[in-house]
Amino acid sequence: MQAAARHCRAPLFHSSLSITGMSMSLKNVFEKTIPKLVLGPTLLSSLLFVYGFIFLTAYLSLTPSRMMPNFEFAGLQQYAALFDNERWWTSLANLGIFGTLFIGISVALGLFLAILLDQKIRAEGALRAVYLYPMALSFIVTGTAWKWMLNPSLGLEKVMHDCGWSSFHFDWLVNPDMAIYTVVIAGVWQSSGFVMALFLAGLRGIDDDIIKAAQVDGASLPTIYRRIVIPAMRPVFFSVLLILSHIAIKSFDLVIALTAGGPGNASSVPAIFMYQFSFTRGQLGLGSASAMMMLATIVAVLVPLMYLEARSNKAMR
């Protein structure tokens, strides 16, 4: 075994010697340019297909484009039309409700589960897998499954009635005032396991010695978590918020599968609004304006978050 290894190493040694012998500078040039060559196409295509198209959409939102792109400049009329559209405000309000509850509950539940799992329990691996599985499903599957479960004449309510609890009442899915909350339920079910995994990783990263020291000082377990562990997980909170808030703002498939934006338009969200106006109603300009507003929302949420994150990193150093 050892002999074989030595045998292998010998020619390698020779060849590297010969390169050094050939030209040191050629190798340097190679080492310097290869990363650029490899990264170049990716960089170029992301510049073009991400930022290029963001600018194209931004420009389209300032044109009177209907069914096809039209590059005549028309000022802010699409934005005026957008803010005059009641459906847009419904969508925004729904995004507010969904975003707040989805992020809030997912974080709270995920953290709670992570703390419970962190208690060095038996079968932790199996439990972790159980909570993580929903993340493996696509939102379409989640939405469809919850649609069946929450449908009053098919799912939960019917089961309860069949079991004899005839006064049981749960019609959120078909109730225009409550439909958006069913999206929250399905979204939380899907994402809280993933949030738990992130938090669990964060919890495992905390030095045991600090906790032991606190225990020696007589701190109770809740106090240790509240005063030491959770504050130490600040970066994990940032990552979780970053991921969840962009899932919330661009959520489309979950709502389409679960309520299709209904009943009526009661659970419409900006992404659905954008799709329908751009592609099925022949109002590309208005759709682009709504897409720009969604981008603005994401920027408004993420930039302060990233700034805070960067500042806290600097402070730590």
Next chain:
Amino acid sequence: MKLKHIAMLMSLAIAGAAHATDVEVLHYWTSGGEAKSAEQLKLMVKQAGYGWKDFAVAGGGGENAMTALKTRVMSGNPPTAAQIKGPSIQEWGSEGMLANIDEAAVAGKWDSVLPKVVADIMKYKGHYVAVPVNVHRVNWVWANPEVLKKAGVNGIPTTMDGFLEAAEKVKKSGAIAIAHGGQPWQDATLFESVALGVGGAPFYQKALVSLDQKTLTSPTMVKVFDTLGKIKGYIDKDAPGRDWNLATAMVINGKAGFQFMGDWAKGEFAAAGKVPGKDYLCAAAPGTAKDYTFNIDSFAMFQQKSADAKKGQIALANAIMTPSFQSVFNLNKGSIPVRSGVSKDKFDDCALKSMADMDASSKAGTLVPSLAHGMAVPSATQGAMFDVIAKFMNSSMSSADAVAALAKAARTK
């Protein structure tokens, strides 16, 4: 042997692709009966000596197909023909993309075999740019005679008041009075039948096609929403999101008494082995016996670069308009032929009634385009009106508020 077959097929495919005069047709007829209908068209085009290049994009409402079409047109390579209907034909016409096919229209005397209302939709600035395939009637009511009998209702009432009484009786008998699916287009389908029943064809034409603000805000429109509100009370609470064919199944299974739906519902009854007149009843929506809301599928012709492609296009248009194609196609699809002079032998009672009513309403001027199915107004306006109707159906919005909102939606440009 097998290999030989494959090789032959491949060479055929290559020959087909290389064929100078291929006709490429974009359509969204991908479900069972519809695919059969498309196959028929392909056969006839091939008999006329042209190759057929299928460009089928699935998705019942044609949304995906329209996205694909836009991409193709923008890249400067439009198909020969695409399944486009109603005012969208005008939208494409104004983009300057559609081809003049007057040559085929004159030779086939289209002006005399098509009702004028239909011919007008197929024309852009007085020239034919599209070919109609079929006519669906939207203002139908379907009913289960067993359920009606149990509730003591004798047939489908012909007046709106009579219908509301009958619905009350069915509800009291323990069945769901009206099967409905709470999706925006279904809400709009119900709305337009009610508007036609309450206001009549001239009102419908003025309010929902010409979008006349005065008519849209008239007391008749308030009455339309009042009636719609009453009908809403006879729909079960689980309706939101339900597909139309599931609602039809509720009528088939005797769970519900009535359903407002276009004649494509007949396909569901037929597939369940039901016989019209015995197992199910069809009638014009209450108060609309003399009126007819139509939904017409058509193919718009795109401008072609070569003269050969242009010839293929004319051949395709001619094939679509032949009585034999119109007959076979519509028997498969549940609709009726759009042109006169097609043999009526094989059509069932509901289809025959639809044909007779279309003739009569065409003469009386009560043949009106369907709002819910994209025949009446441009897609942007239609979408805004859908939003209002869906909101009314799914909230406690008052009729007066709904009228004001609808009038505002109708101003969407």
